[in-house]
Each structure stands twice: as C-alpha cells, then as structure tokens.
Ligand SMILES: Nc1ncnc2c1ncn2[C@@H]1O[C@H](COP(=O)(O)OP(=O)(O)O)[C@@H](O)[C@H]1O
C-alpha cells in the first residue's frame with residue numbers, strides 16, 4: 128500500500144468517526160452537506176415535535192388539569208403574554224449565572240495551573256477538593272445569602288461559582304497533568320523550560336478537558352443560580368418568579384419561565400461549543416474530509 | 418579529536434534496595450564524528466536506557482559519559498543532539514510546519530529564519546507539500562519523517578533514534594532506511610540508532626553493537642564494511658548476507 132492510499136483510507140475513517148461526533152460540516156452548502164446536516168438534526172427535531180404533540184394530545188385526551196400539567200399551547204400562550212416580564216427575569220438570572228461562572232472558572236484555572244506546577248500543592252489540595260466536590264454545594268446557599276446580603280446578586284453568584292469551580296478545576300488539572308510521557312521527554316530533549324512545556328504542551332493538551340468541563344459548568348451555573356434564588360432574594364428573577372406564579376396556581380406562567388431557563392441554558396451551551404471550535408480547530412471531533 | 422559519544426564503564430541501576438534493577442553495566446563506547454552506530458539486542462537489554470543516558474533523559478549511576486567532550490546535560494542544553502522516538506510524538510494541535518519549528522521556537526530563533534529552516538527541513542524529508550497539514554492527516558511513515566525533520570531542524574551534530582521505524586510496514590520501512598542514509602550522507606551527522614531488526618542494523622550502520630540482557634551490556638561489536646553507497650543492490654550482495662549471519666550469531670551467543 129502506498130502512503131497516498133494510507134491518507135485516503137485514514138480520511139475515510141475520520142469521516143465515519145465525525146458522523147458520531149455531532150460535527151457540523153464546514154465549507155460550502157453542497158447537496159451532500161445539506162443532506163448530512165438534515166441527517167444529523169432531523170431526528171432530534173422530529174422527536175422534539177413528537178414529544179410536544181404527544182404532550183398536547185395526551186393532556187387533552189385524559190383531561191389533565193392545568194395545575195397538574197399545562198398543555199404546551201397554554202405554556203406558549205403564557206410565554207407570549209408574559210414575554211417582557213419573563214425575559215427580564217431570565218436575563219437577571221443569566222447575569223447571576225454568568226457572573227458566578229466567570230468567577231468559578233477563573234478560580235478553577237488558577238488552582239489548576241498551581242496544581243500542575245507544584246507537586247506539593249497538588250498533593251495537599253486535590254484530595255480536599257475531591258472531598259469538597261462530593262458535598263452538595265447548593266446547601267451553602269442560605270449561608271451565602273447571609274454573607275453577601277440576600278438582595279445582592281453576589282450571593283447567588285457565589286453559589287454558582289462554588290458549584291462550577293470543582294468540575295472545571297478537577298478536569299483541567301487532569302488535562303494539564305495527563306500528558307504523554309514521550310511529549311515531555313521531547314520537550315526536555317530540546318531543553319525547554321517548565322514554562323515553555325506548560326504553554327506548548329500541557330495547555331493545548333488540557334483544552335479538550337477544559338471545554339468538556341465548561342459544557343457541564345454552563346448547565347450547572349443556571350441550575351445553581353435558580354436554586355439559589357429559591358432560598359430568597361429579589362422577586363424579579365426566574366427562581367422567585369416561578370415560586371410566586373406557582374403559589375398563585377398560575378402554572379402556565381411558571382412553565383413559561385422554565386422554558387426561558389432552558390432556552391438560556393441551550394444558548395449558553397452553544398456559545399461554549401462555538402468557543403471550543405474556535406480554540407481547538409485541530410481537535411478530533413471537528414475533523415472533516417477535504 | 419573529540420569523541421561524539423565517549424562512555425567508560427557506564428552503568429545504570431533503576432530503583433534501590435531489593436527492588437533494584439541493573440539495567441546496564443560496564444558500557445564502553447567511543448563514537449567518532451560521522452559514525453552510524455546501531456544498538457541491537459532482545460527486548461529489555463537496555464538499548465533505550467543507553468540512548469536515554471546519552472540524551473540526558475536519565476543519569477548514569479556509574480562510569481563516565483561525555484557527549485562532544487561535555488556532560489550529557491551540558492550537551493542537551495547546547496542542543497547537541499536531536500531525538501526521534503518510536504512514536505512520532507508530533508503535537509496534534511500543530512501543523513507539520515509548526516511541529517518542525519517547535520525546537521526553533523524554544524531556541525528563540527526569529528520567525529523568518531524559523532520558517533526558512535522548516536521549509537528546508539521539509540524539503541529534505543520530501544514533505545514540503547504537506548507543510549500545512551495536521552499530523553492526523555499523514556500516514557505513519559510521513560509522521561516519522563516529520564519527526565526526523567524536527568530533530569534535524571536545529572542542525573545537531575548527533576541524531577538519536579529509538580526504534581523509529583518499529584511501527585511501520587516493511588515496504589515503508591525500507592524506504593525510510595534509504596531516506597535516513599541519504600540524510601546521513603548529506604548532513605554528515607553522527608547517528609545512534611536503536612533497532613531489533615538485524616537487516617536494518619546491517620544495512621544502515623558503520624558499526625553494529627550487539628547487546629545482551631541481565632544486566633545489559635555490549636557483547637560484540639561488528640564493523641559493517643559494506644560500501645558507503647548503499648541501495649537495493651547492497652541488500653542483495655553476498656557480503657550483506659554474511660554480515661546479517663554474523664550479527665544473528667552474535668545475538669544467539671548472547672542468549673546462551
Ligand atoms: N524507568 C524505569 N524504571 C525501572 N526500570 C526500568 C525503567 N526503564 C527501563 N527499566 C528496565 O531496564 C531494563 C532495560 O530497559 P530498556 O532500556 O527499555 O530495554 P530495551 O529498550 O532494550 O527494550 C528493563 O529490564 C526495564 O524493565
């Protein structure tokens with residue numbers, strides 16, 4: 128077999144693989160690209176509509192009361208009617224989530240670099256972190272409300288930051304440390320300093336780990352923000368809005384707020400996917416044939 | 418004249434106490450400029466360990482080892498040698514060109530000079546058309562050629578190769594051997610080459626050192642007196658087969 132055959136074979140293999148990786152083909156909208164796009168997203172879209180349709184149909188068929196489970200049509204109606212209120216609450220909650228996310232991720236990165244750089248720090252720190260990670264952190268919300276003032280978004284950001292911190296820190300540290308031994312020997316053989324090895328080998332190696340943890344963290348940050356809001360604070364945020372509407376038996380309104388939360392969650396997630404593509408264009412999951 | 422590699426009674430013990438492994442003992446080696454030395458021997462006889470001692474990736478526990486009349490660590494910091502590992506060890510996130518430029522970046526070579534040197538190296542290993550590809554787009558043989566280009570990019574006087582073609586198929590392997598001989602001829606570099614293929618060792622080398630295990634030591638030295646120009650006809654010459662037999666018998670003697 129010639130080397131050219133090798134390349135062709137390999138690119139076919141990666142082609143097959145990319146189909147499993149949720150990859151969007153880059154480049155022109157050729158018929159093949161459109162077919163591939165449809166092939167990937169059509170099933171998801173279809174099952175989404177099937178669920179909505181079944182939900183609507185079954186709640187009608189069995190005459191399920193709105194206070195048990197509103198029909199999708201009622202939720203959509205409320206979503207449109209309360210548009211301004213519900214989005215305004217959504218963005219306040221998003222502000223807490225993103226603020227906490229930024230604080231938590233920054234702290235996690237600092238710790239990870241320190242852990243990768245200094246063995247002693249790592250040995251002292253990681254077991255504690257893993258133990259702390261196993262405790263249900265939202266339980267801290269009432270305490271943070273007390274520390275940072277219940278009316279300040281900071282008290283919610285603090286909960287988010289702590290929730291987000293651990294998965295990002297643990298994964299990024301792993302990525303920085305689990306580097307191929309041969310790559311480290313290569314760097315040593317060309318007399319690279321520890322800093323050069325960090326920047327040129329450890330950091331790029333940790334990026335996939337880091338982004339995987341960011342995806343988890345993006346979902347966690349909204350969950351944590353809303354749960355923290357349940358413990359009290361200003362009324363014009365998603366968590367309190369949901370509680371208030373539910374207390375008034377306005378369940379379609381509560382569900383409309385949940386819809387906003389999930390739209391924001393998906394948007395946040397997609398943003399991180401885009402950043403991932405931007406920062407790791409070489410990565411396996413983005414490989415396409417030429 | 419200074420030796421490229423000068424080892425006297427070099428030994429290496431891994432670990433300590435009851436667990437200690439004597440990986441190498443009493444290694445004597447004098448390597449002159451332009452030598453192409455192959456280390457051959459069964460798995461675990463300490464070939465990689467010896468190469469790593471030369472590369473200052475390990476420290477000897479006994480004896481004296483000098484590279485270009487310097488300590489191995491001085492030689493490493495001076496970038497006296499380039500190293501090629503069994504796996505190409507290319508950085509996935511860098512293009513072929515950027516992989517070749519890696520050591521030059523570490524040496525703070527200016528961007529323009531770096532790019533010029535990378536182009537030359539890629540020409541040398543005949544991969545100039547693949548400069549902007551990523552490693553995963555290349556076959557195993559091509560990846561290993563990039564690794565060789567990277568090792569030569571800063572013009573070291575010594576090239577260390579640890580079973581570089583072990584993972585390649587026979588055809589590619591023979592092409593790569595030819596390529597290495599060409600580079601060796603064109604650059605005048607000295608090479609230490611680890612292999613467990615007898616024909617490969619004989620075809621490439623000026624000297625073959627046959628190693629034996631437990632503890633690892635150099636058992637026999639065989640001078641390869643084939644003509645300097647080596648090609649397909651060399652592989653069919655009677656002398657080539659005689660030398661292969663000689664190395665094989667030395668290996669067998671080492672086992673008993
Ligand atoms: N880092 C290490 N720690 C302990 N023992 C080692 C280490 N590296 C190699 N050895 C031992 O030293 C001996 C020689 O190994 P190596 O040089 O890799 O052999 P070869 O390359 O000839 O196959 C083996 O017995 C191996 O188990």
Ligand SMILES: [Mg+2]
Pocket residue numbers: 464465466
């Ligand atoms: Mg070995």
